[in-house]
Amino acid sequence: MATELSAAQLIEKHRPTLDRALEAIQTRAYWSPHPEHPKAYGGTDESGRxxxxxxxxxxxxxxxxxxxxxxxxxxxxxxxxxxxxxxxxxxxxxxxxxxxxxxxxxxxxxxxxxxxxxxxxxxxxxxxxxxxxxxxxxxxxxxxxxxxxxxxxxxxxxxxxxxxxxxxxxxxxxxxxxxxxxxxxxxxxxxxxxxxxxxxxxxxxxxxxxxxxxxxxxxxxxxxxxxxxxxxxxxxxxxxxxxxxxxxxxxxxxxxxxxxxxxxxxxxxxxxxxxxxxxxxxxxxxxxxxxxxxxxxxxxxxxxxxxxxxxxxxxxxxxxAGVNSVVVDSTDDYKGMLSNLAFSLSLYSGQMCTTPQNILIPRDGIQTDAGPRSYDEVVSDLAGAVDGLLGDEARANALLGAIVNPQVKERVEAAASLGEVALASRAVTHPDFPGATVRTPTIVKADGARKVWENPEADAAYLSECFGPVSFAVAVDSTPEAIELLRHTIRQKGAMTVGAYTTSAEMERLAEEACLEECAQLSLNLTGGVYVNQTAAFSDFHGSGGNPAANAALCDGAFVANRFRTIEVRRQA
Amino acid sequence: MATELSAAQLIEKHRPTLDRALEAIQTRAYWSPHPEHPKAYGGTDESGRxxxxxxxxxxxxxxxxxxxxxxxxxxxxxxxxxxxxxxxxxxxxxxxxxxxxxxxxxxxxxxxxxxxxxxxxxxxxxxxxxxxxxxxxxxxxxxxxxxxxxxxxxxxxxxxxxxxxxxxxxxxxxxxxxxxxxxxxxxxxxxxxxxxxxxxxxxxxxxxxxxxxxxxxxxxxxxxxxxxxxxxxxxxxxxxxxxxxxxxxxxxxxxxxxxxxxxxxxxxxxxxxxxxxxxxxxxxxxxxxxxxxxxxxxxxxxxxxxxxxxxxxxxxxxxxAGVNSVVVDSTDDYKGMLSNLAFSLSLYSGQMCTTPQNILIPRDGIQTDAGPRSYDEVVSDLAGAVDGLLGDEARANALLGAIVNPQVKERVEAAASLGEVALASRAVTHPDFPGATVRTPTIVKADGARKVWENPEADAAYLSECFGPVSFAVAVDSTPEAIELLRHTIRQKGAMTVGAYTTSAEMERLAEEACLEECAQLSLNLTGGVYVNQTAAFSDFHGSGGNPAANAALCDGAFVANRFRTIEVRRQA
Known part of the structure; x- marks a missing residue:
């Protein structure tokens, strides 16, 4: 068949990249053939493309x-x-x-x-x-x-x-x-x-x-x-x-x-x-x-x-759907933790399947490099970090994007009824698109005592996915209790991501064990430019395929192995 | 932990065999570490086992x-x-x-x-x-x-x-x-x-x-x-x-x-x-x-x-369950084909999920190295080959084994009512176990015209699995019609195996295409010591996982890939 795009052309153009991709999924080191800077596009590159x-x-x-x-x-x-x-x-x-x-x-x-x-x-x-x-x-x-x-x-x-x-x-x-x-x-x-x-x-x-x-x-x-x-x-x-x-x-x-x-x-x-x-x-x-x-x-x-x-x-x-949690036990970079979490809550108005929803904080407070912080202080400091991040309207618009549909808008508006509001959502005006619905995240305080989440009749709001810019600052009795709530949440509701902040080897071990047993992907002590809601192809798995949030992970052998079958034809030699 | 079997011992004993097994599933050439000759067992081997x-x-x-x-x-x-x-x-x-x-x-x-x-x-x-x-x-x-x-x-x-x-x-x-x-x-x-x-x-x-x-x-x-x-x-x-x-x-x-x-x-x-x-x-x-x-x-x-x-x-x-078919179009080794099929029908009294059930034979007969053979001749020659194979009682017992349960016995006894019997089943006495139920296979003639198998009300017996020593010599209008019946059977009933005998490149292509599209494993022109109902680990796939007989194949990536999940823990460096 005469084709405009021959097999030889395809091999020349793409085989080296395929080999590189095969290597990347093996090492899981950083790699991408697709530039993410907008200025990388336009004109013609060295290969004439x-x-x-x-x-x-x-x-x-x-x-x-x-x-x-x-x-x-x-x-x-x-x-x-x-x-x-x-x-x-x-x-x-x-x-x-x-x-x-x-x-x-x-x-x-x-x-x-x-x-x-x-x-x-x-x-x-x-x-x-x-x-x-x-x-x-x-x-x-x-x-x-x-x-x-x-x-x-x-x-x-x-x-x-x-x-x-x-x-x-x-x-x-x-x-x-x-x-x-x-x-x-x-x-x-x-x-x-x-x-x-x-x-x-x-x-x-x-x-x-x-x-x-x-x-x-x-x-x-x-x-x-x-x-x-x-x-x-x-x-x-x-x-x-x-x-x-x-x-x-x-x-x-x-x-x-x-x-x-x-x-x-x-x-x-x-x-x-x-x-x-x-x-x-x-x-x-x-x-x-x-x-x-x-x-x-x-x-x-x-x-x-x-x-x-x-x-x-x-x-x-x-x-x-899933309910993503972050366990806050302790940190040696309090400021970094707050700004990292504030960014995660704000990016695309929390409308990512990977956005944290429940921030689990011991009600007796946490140890930080800036000294001990009470539960209320952590919550208000986090609210302050979000406010600071989104104080500038241009930056707020660039981070938040618009609310995707009326249901999400209704949900954020209704969040105030779910508990004491630690950070109220506010509307942001978009300079270019006056019709855009732009909202900052809200944070609601919640009680994470075992008697609440173990009681189906209490019907804790934080145990359902509240998709959009709504998160809960859940007061727990201790970090081990936070881990128990984490396990319960993953098992019952699923989770695409889990985050944890701790300087304690023992608490870290507990968080890891919980994620290995309940089958959820864990990010530990992220305080810089990587966020719990972001995964990188060729290296990070998106979802685990082992809890109710998703029955598959992106991307592993199980994601592809059963999409085809192998047929054998055997002949006497 | 003190163990009787240390990791080092396990590596020394088994790692070389594991490596060899990994190579075998890659090349799919013949390999087995487990001798199949009875005399290979007993005493102590060179490794002291x-x-x-x-x-x-x-x-x-x-x-x-x-x-x-x-x-x-x-x-x-x-x-x-x-x-x-x-x-x-x-x-x-x-x-x-x-x-x-x-x-x-x-x-x-x-x-x-x-x-x-x-x-x-x-x-x-x-x-x-x-x-x-x-x-x-x-x-x-x-x-x-x-x-x-x-x-x-x-x-x-x-x-x-x-x-x-x-x-x-x-x-x-x-x-x-x-x-x-x-x-x-x-x-x-x-x-x-x-x-x-x-x-x-x-x-x-x-x-x-x-x-x-x-x-x-x-x-x-x-x-x-x-x-x-x-x-x-x-x-x-x-x-x-x-x-x-x-x-x-x-x-x-x-x-x-x-x-x-x-x-x-x-x-x-x-x-x-x-x-x-x-x-x-x-x-x-x-x-x-x-x-x-x-x-x-x-x-x-x-x-x-x-x-x-x-x-x-x-x-x-x-x-x-599935319904396995063999398409008989032509052969350059008529005797080999008959003895190969006779063995397949007899082994373990046809009580294998891989035993052929429907032998599809053109009603106008086939070409062979022994000259043309009519449908009736092929059927009676096959019956004769089974008779010859099982004529000796000791050999019959060694091949047939015993009927596994009363349902199979009832089924073989009822087979005579399903059509004209080309080969009757007979009871064989076991010299050591007088209580054994041993039966030779029966072959029943059937009409494979399209109007029969396309008509659900005709309820052709050969379209259901008749597990045990019962097979059907199905008369079809032509080899292409046999392939159509094969496709219909695989799609509706599933098949663990398909066999075909042909000297025609065109008919071979049709059979291959049918198996690739309907997803069934094909054995072509087996006339020697390999039988359609046998597969070898590390080389042959057992089942395809792509037709109703089985949703998985032994053994491929899909059989194992989703039995575990991969959990990632990532930390800021």
Whole structure:
């Protein structure tokens, strides 16, 4: 087949990067091929690859507004879309609505050639898709910003290079897993004095079927790319069903993927978009179709549980709600701890699945390098740190972003009723987007006594996920009691992250043991420029897959190993 | 802790074998550390390791009969057991019946030290367990023979070294998977002109919880060991719930495991037995306990489906029923094909999950090196080959073994009502065990026209698993139609194996494509000493995990990758 993008070109362009990625997931040292500085984009790099500058990215985004987003998909029966940016502007983009009885068979028909291409070609095609997305990072930044409400810089970094990193990480894992079995083997079994038995064996990685990616509102690319690329790299067509409020970043992704697949000589229907009408519930319909054999989902626990219970024909990877805790026992850098925590609570208005919610503080206070601090002092010092961090309106807007949807706004407004407010949320005006809903975090005091959290009837507010800029300063009887509450919370509610601050080797050991036994990722004594709510691809695991917050981790062998099967054909030699 | 079996001893004894196993799963060339010849056992080998001779094995088995099988497990509330050999003798062994509210907490308490031991020590301890089991291969042979009904030689090989191979294969996979993430990483992210960000990271493989192995009647060790060792090697305690008719081989296994664990300084409750009272349904009770996080099951589709639907707190690995087909298109070794098929149908009276059931033969006949053969000729030649193979009573007994339970006996007796009988089953007398039920295979003619198998109301008998020595000679309109029926059968009923005989490159391609798309393991043109129903550990996959017969394959990355999770503890450097 004549292709615009030959196998040789793909190998030359991407094989060295794939090898580097394979090394990175092995050493887990720092690595990324995707620059995170905005100025790294624009113009042409030394390899002759162009990328959009800041201005070009803005212009590309502006051109998309108020248009039909053409994808040339088979079985388009309507055009849908009503995205309104959390910054107040209407996107006005219309997307193809699928007739799934036409689209799914077309996607299935694309499978054999993609399977035959083999793991390396699939990985390299995925990498070309990611490279082209990377070149349009500035355009994606606006698309992510105006669907998730992330501030521009975060939308650029988390929605751009960091998401691309997670996609590439999944490609590397998928490639490595498929390559573990050789393509062929010669098998010769001795038979004593008789001739040995000989067989020739061929092994082929085969896909499971169509994969469904159900996108989320807050991190459409970052949470969408791992599943998308893991499934595609293992040979499965991927149908992307975005959150109706965050379609554009994934529609752009699908368009790039279809373009690259076609240029590389494959059927572009290996990747398709399934935009939905308001209140259509398309994910529910798709999830139980027999053609759908893999599902990646990020969102509410209720729908995640529904998927796990009902989409029985598919393997289901879910990231659901959780309650993240930070244990504050003691510190030798009180100021650093406060500013680190204040940043974690403020970033994207706490609308990250990794944001701490419960700060567990002994009611008798803690030891610090600045002397002992009572519970009340720690809470007010933390409130002060948040105030200080967000005192400047420009900085506040740059950190907070906008509230993603009305439910989060209602939740932060209702938080005052949950207990004594240690830090009130306030509205911030955005200079460029008067329609944006911007809120600073609130901190509510709570009682972490065992009799409260062990009593289901007490129904402690801090034991439910309160997604958004709401956290609880939970007074506990002691650090060991904090660890017990931590264990209880992880086991019952799940946690994507756990933080702890302590100068005591014994308390550190207790926190570690709790996280190893309850299966949660632990960050200890972060006081500098790394935050508990951030993970780096190729090095940090996102989630553990072992507590109720998520049944998978990004990214490990288990995330990819069952997305394909190995078929053996053996012949007498 | 003072131990009888030190880490250094374990490394010296088993690390070279582990390395060899890791190489074998990579190349998939022939390898086994467990001799399959009975005479390889007995006396002391060059490394000073002793093993039971044939006579010693027999004596050890005889001593077990009519005794209480002591395991010193916590929470034993009763003694149960009523195994009767398919060869007609009562075993009379009584096993501890567990109070699971005592036993499960004891098993959980054993977890932290086993987790801390790390992947290498866990692998080496598992290998010591396997080595001690291997040394008692002759004793296990009798235990397997008198619970499964396998003939002695098969019980020795399949229940001994082949099962041990599959256990070791699982250990190798588990070790490799856990070792993919380094124990520690130093992460340093450049920050332009500012100082880089530094973190030190530690990664620990942590277990999921207690693993439940639900054993089967026909292959207690072969089907039990992969899950048992995969779970144990990844840090999980393992509770073994044997089939009530096949307890002894797994009870012996549990006893050896507990002895080795204890000698190596670990809590012996990491492995325990859960024998059940008649009709107790203990598997159902255990499967939904919150402590149980992994389940390995081999058995009926009905209970496998029940487990998948109800044991939602656990990862469930199932091998269920399937319908295996062989497509007969043409051959250049007609005699070899017939004798190979006759052997496959006869071995263990067709009571293997891998035995062919449906032989798909064009109704207009086939081309062979012995000239064209009509459908009727192929069927009668195959019947003749089975007759010839089993004509000698001693050989028949050595190949067939005994019928495992009354249901199989009823099924073979009822087969005559399913269609025209091409080969009738006959009873064979066992010289040593007059109480044994031994039956030769029956072959029934069937119509494989599309209008029959596409019509649910026709309810073709060959579309259901007829477990035991019953196969169907299915007349199809053509080889491509046979492939369509093959696809239909795999998709609807599942298949552990597929065979095909053809001299046509085009028909071979069709068969391969069908197996790659429907996800089934294919053996082509086997006419010698390898049979479609046999797989070799370290090289062949048993099942595909991608069709309804099994949701996992033995053994691949997916079989082990999700049995543990990786927990990261990161600290500011």
């Amino acid at each position: 162009g990328s959009l500058s800041a201005g070009e990215g803005q212009a590309a985004f502006d051109e998309l507004r108020g248009t039909r987003f053409e994808l040339s998909q088979p079985g388009t029966d309507d055009w849908v879309g009503d995205e309104v940016s959390p910054y107040g502007i209407e996107l006005g983009v219309l997307y193809p609505h699928p007739d799934i009885d036409v689209l799914l068979p077309a996607m299935r028909a694309a499978m054999p050639a993609w399977r035959e291409a083999g793991p390396e070609t699939r990985a390299l095609v995925c990498m070309e898709i990611l490279a082209r997305i990377n070149a349009r990072t500035h355009e994606f930044a606006h698309a992510v910003m105006h669907t998730s409400g992330q501030a521009f810089m975060m939308a650029l970094q988390a929605g751009g290079p960091h998401a691309q990193d997670r996609g590439l990480e999944a490609v590397a894992y998928a490639y490595r897993e498929q390559e573990r079995v050789p393509g062929a083997a010669s098998w010769s079994k001795p038979q004593g004095k008789r001739d040995p038995l000989h067989l020739n064996k061929e092994f082929t990685a085969v896909p499971r079927g169509i994969a469904l990616v159900i996108g989320c509102n807050t991190f459409p690319t970052w949470n969408g790319y791992p599943g998308l690329f893991a499934s595609l790299a293992t040979g499965n067509p991927v149908l992307v069903k975005p959150h109706p409020r965050a379609v554009l970043p994934l529609a752009l992704t699908v368009r790039v993927a279809r373009e690259v697949l076609s240029e590389a000589g494959f059927d572009r229907n290996l990747v398709a978009l399934a935009a939905e009408r308001a209140d259509e519930g398309l994910a529910k319909t798709l999830a139980v179709r027999p053609e759908i054999r893999l599902i990646d989902y990020t969102g509410s626990t209720a729908f995640g549980d529904w998927l796990e219970a009902n989409a029985r024909q598919a393997l289901v990877f879910t990231e659901k | 002793g093993s039971l001779s044939a006579g010693e094995g027999q004596a050890a088995f005889d001593e077990l009969r009519g005794t209480r099988f002591e395991l010193s497990q916590p929470g034993t509330d009763d003694w149960v057991g009523d195994e009767v050999s398919p060869y007609g003798i009562e075993l009379g062994v009584l096993y501890p019946h567990p109070d699971i509210d005592v036993l499960l907490p004891a098993m959980r308490a054993a977890m932290p030290a086993w987790r801390e031991a790390g992947p290498e020590t866990r692998a080496l301890v598992c290998m010591e367990i396997l080595a001690r089991i291997n040394a008692r291969t002759h004793e296990f042979a009798h235990a397997v023979m008198h619970t499964s009904g396998q003939a002695f030689m098969m019980a020795l090989q399949a229940g001994g070294p082949h099962a041990q191979d599959r256990g070791l294969e699982a250990v190798a996979y588990a070790y490799r998977e856990q070792e993919r993430v380094p124990g520690a990483a130093s992460w340093s992210k450049p920050q332009g002109k500012r100082d880089p960000l530094h973190l030190n990271k530690e990664f620990t493989a942590v277990p999921r919880g207690i693993a439940l192995v639900i054993g089967c009647n026909t292959f207690p060790t072969w089907n039990g060991y992969p899950g048992l060792f995969a779970s144990l090697a990844t840090g999980n305690p393992v509770l073994v719930k044997p089939h009530p008719r096949a307890v002894l081989p797994l009870a012996l296994t549990v006893r050896v495991a507990r002895e080795v664990l204890s000698e190596a300084g670990f809590d012996r409750n990491l492995v325990a037995l859960a024998a059940e009272r008649a009709d107790e349904g203990l598997a159902k009770t255990l499967a939904v306990r919150p402590e149980i996080r992994l389940i390995d099951y081999t058995g009926s589709t009905a209970f496998g489906d029940w487990l998948e639907a109800n044991a939602r707190q656990a990862l469930v690995f199932t091998e269920k």
